Amino acid sequence: MRLINQKPGVAFAAFLTALPFALALIAYAIGSDIRLSANPSDKLLPAPSTILSTAERLLTEPDKRSEQILFWKDTWASLVRLLLGVGISAFLGTVVGLLIGLLPHVRSTLAGFVAVLSMIPPLALLPILFIVFGLGELSKVVLIIIGILPFLIRDLSSRVLEIPREMIVKAETLGATSWVIAIRVALPQLMPRLIQAVRLSLGPAWLFLIAAEAIAADQGLGYRIFLVRRYLAMDVILTYVIWITALAFVMDWGLRVLSRKAFPWTESTL
Amino acid sequence: MSFVTVDNIFQSYGNRPIIERVNTTIDEGEFISIVGASGCGKSTFLRLLLAQETPTRGEIRIDGKPPAKEPGLDRGVVFQRYSVFPHMTVRENVVAGECFRRPWGRFFGTERKAALGRADETLARIGLDHVADQYPATLSGGMQQRLAIGQALAAKPRVLLLDEPFGALDPGTRLSMHDFLTELRAETGMTVFMVTHDLEEGFKLGDRVLVFDKPRWDPTDPNAYGATITYDFDARDGGIPFQKIKEETNVLQPA
Ligand SMILES: Nc1ncnc2c1ncn2[C@@H]1O[C@H](COP(=O)(O)OP(=O)(O)OP(=O)(O)O)[C@@H](O)[C@H]1O
Ligand SMILES: [Mg+2]
Numbered sequence: 001m002r003l004i005n006q007k008p009g010v011a012f013a014a015f016l017t018a019l020p021f022a023l024a025l026i027a028y029a030i031g032s033d034i035r036l037s038a039n040p041s042d043k044l045l046p047a048p049s050t051i052l053s054t055a056e057r058l059l060t061e062p063d064k065r066s067e068q069i070l071f072w073k074d075t076w077a078s079l080v081r082l083l084l085g086v087g088i089s090a091f092l093g094t095v096v097g098l099l100i101g102l103l104p105h106v107r108s109t110l111a112g113f114v115a116v117l118s119m120i121p122p123l124a125l126l127p128i129l130f131i132v133f134g135l136g137e138l139s140k141v142v143l144i145i146i147g148i149l150p151f152l153i154r155d156l157s158s159r160v161l162e163i164p165r166e167m168i169v170k171a172e173t174l175g176a177t178s179w180v181i182a183i184r185v186a187l188p189q190l191m192p193r194l195i196q197a198v199r200l201s202l203g204p205a206w207l208f209l210i211a212a213e214a215i216a217a218d219q220g221l222g223y224r225i226f227l228v229r230r231y232l233a234m235d236v237i238l239t240y241v242i243w244i245t246a247l248a249f250v251m252d253w254g255l256r257v258l259s260r261k262a263f264p265w266t267e268s269t270l
Numbered sequence: 271m272s273f274v275t276v277d278n279i280f281q282s283y284g285n286r287p288i289i290e291r292v293n294t295t296i297d298e299g300e301f302i303s304i305v306g307a308s309g310c311g312k313s314t315f316l317r318l319l320l321a322q323e324t325p326t327r328g329e330i331r332i333d334g335k336p337p338a339k340e341p342g343l344d345r346g347v348v349f350q351r352y353s354v355f356p357h358m359t360v361r362e363n364v365v366a367g368e369c370f371r372r373p374w375g376r377f378f379g380t381e382r383k384a385a386l387g388r389a390d391e392t393l394a395r396i397g398l399d400h401v402a403d404q405y406p407a408t409l410s411g412g413m414q415q416r417l418a419i420g421q422a423l424a425a426k427p428r429v430l431l432l433d434e435p436f437g438a439l440d441p442g443t444r445l446s447m448h449d450f451l452t453e454l455r456a457e458t459g460m461t462v463f464m465v466t467h468d469l470e471e472g473f474k475l476g477d478r479v480l481v482f483d484k485p486r487w488d489p490t491d492p493n494a495y496g497a498t499i500t501y502d503f504d505a506r507d508g509g510i511p512f513q514k515i516k517e518e519t520n521v522l523q524p525a
Binding site for chain 1 (some may be wrong): 353355371372374375
C-alpha cells in the first residue's frame with residue numbers, strides 16, 4: 001500500500017502524538033542529569049523536579065515585598081495587554097478589511113498603502129513607540145497592533161474579495177444596499193475567517209508582547225523572564241515559558257472550538 | 271408593446287468582441303430560452319440584462335425606463351452556483367428575499383413573524399419545509415437551486431434571469447423543477463430568460479428560443495468576431511423542436 005494511504009489506528013495515533021513530547025522530556029532529563037552529576041550547582045539545565053518545586057513556589061507563595069503572587073500579577077498584566085492588542089486589531093482589521101474588500105474606492109486608496117506598511121518590521125518601530133507613547137501600557141498594546149494589524153487587514157480584505165461575485169450580485173437583486181451587503185452577506189462570512197486569522201496572528205502577538213515587556217515594563221511575563229535572566233534562574237524562566245506556551249495553546253484551541261461551534265454552516269475544517 | 275428592448279448591444283472584453291449587434295424585443299410574460307455553444311457569450315448577455323455589466327455599445331431598456339446602471343429589485347437572478355447564502359438557514363434565505371431591501375437588511379418584531387410565516391408557505395410550495403432549519407451546504411444541488419428560485423421569487427422581480435439553473439441536476443429532478451417553474455410562471459406572469467444547454471428543455475419551457483452563434487467567422491482569427499442571435503424560434507406550439515423560424519436576419523450564409 002502507498003505511504004499516503006497508510007493511516008495509524010486510534011490508539012497508535014495517540015501514541016504517536018505523545019511520542020515527541022515524551023522524547024523531548026526524556027532527552028531533557030538525561031541532559032540535565034549528565035550536567036548535574038558533573039556539577040551539582042549547574043544552573044543551565046535544572047532537574048525536572050527542581051522546575052516543579054520552583055513552579056509550585058512561584059504559583060503559590062506571595063512576594064515578600066509586595067505581598068502579591070508575582071506569577072499571577074505578571075500573567076494578568078500580560079494577558080490584558082495581549083487581549084487589548086489582539087482585540088483592537090481584530091476589530092479594526094474587520095472594519096478596514098470589509099471596506100477594502102467591498103468598496104473599490106477604498107481599495108484603490110488603501111490596499112497599496114497597507115501592503116507597504118505590512119513590510120515595516122514592527123520591532124524597528126519599538127523605540128519610536130516608547131518615545132511617542134511612553135513606557136506605559138499604551139506603547140505595548142500599540143506594538144502588538146502595529147505588528148498584526150497589517151496582516152489582519154490584508155488577510156481579511158482578500159477574504160472579502162474571495163466572496164463569489166454572484167453572491168454579492170444576488171444580494172443586489174434582492175434590493176440590498178452596500179451597507180446591508182456588508183453586514184448581512186460579507187460580515188457573517190468573514191467571521192470564521194477572522195477567527196482563523198486571529199489564530200494565526202496570536203504567535204506574532206506574543207512575540208511583540210514579550211519583546212516590548214523585555215525592554216520596558218515593571219510587570220508581565222516577558223518582563224519577569226528577562227529580569228531573572230540576570231540570575232541565570234533557568235527554573236523560573238522554564239516555568240514561565242511553559243506557562244506562556246500553555247496559555248497560547250489554550251487560546252488557539254479555544255478559538256478553534258469557538259469557530260466550530262459558532263459557525264455551524266462552515267463545513268470546511270478551519 | 272415590448273417590455274424588454276435590446277437595442278444593438280455590443281460587448282467586448284479588452285479588444286475581444288464577445289457579442290455584437292444583438293437586437294431583440296421581448297413582451298411582458300414571455301419565457302425566453304437562450305442556447306448556444308459554450309463560451310459564445312450567453313452568460314455575458316444575462317449579465318448585461320442584469321445590469322451587472324454595461325455594454326460597450328447599445329442599451330437595454332426594461333419597461334421603457336432608462337438603462338439600469340446596477341442590479342436591482344426589478345431583476346431577479348439564479349446563477350448556476352453561489353445563488354444562496356451559505357451562512358443563513360433555508361428559511362432565512364427565503365426571508366432574505368424580502369428583508370434585504372430594509373435599512374438593516376432584517377425584519378423585526380411582528381413583521382419578522384409574518385415574514386417567517388410567508389417563508390414557511392413558500393418552503394412548503396417548493397418542497398423544502400422539512401429542511402427549513404438546515405444550512406444550504408447540507409442540501410442537494412437540486413434543493414439548493416429550488417431554494418435559490420424561491421428566494422429570488424420572494425423579492426417579486428418583474429424579470430427573472432436563470433443561468434443554466436438545472437445544469438447540474440439529474441433528469442428526474444430536472445423534470446420536477448420544470449413543473450415547478452411552469453407553475454410559478456403561470457402564477458406570477460413574470461418575464462423569464464433562461465440559459466440552457468439542453469435544447470429539449472429550452473423548447474419545452476420557452477415561448478421563444480434564441481440561438482447565439484457567430485454569424486461571421488474569420489478562419490485565421492476565431493476571436494475576431496462576436497456572437498449574436500442567429501435564430502429566434504417560436505417554441506409555443508407544445509414545445510416541439512423544429513418550429514418555424516421567426517427571424518432570419520443573421521443566419522450564417524455560406525460564402
Ligand atoms: N470578465 C471577463 N473578462 C474577460 N473575458 C470574459 C469575461 N467574462 C467572460 N469572458 C469571456 O467571454 C466569453 C463568453 O463567456 P460567457 O461566460 O458569456 O460564455 P457562455 O456562453 O455563458 O458559456 P457557457 O455555456 O460555457 O457558460 C468567454 O470566452 C470568456 O472567456
Ligand atoms: Mg455561461
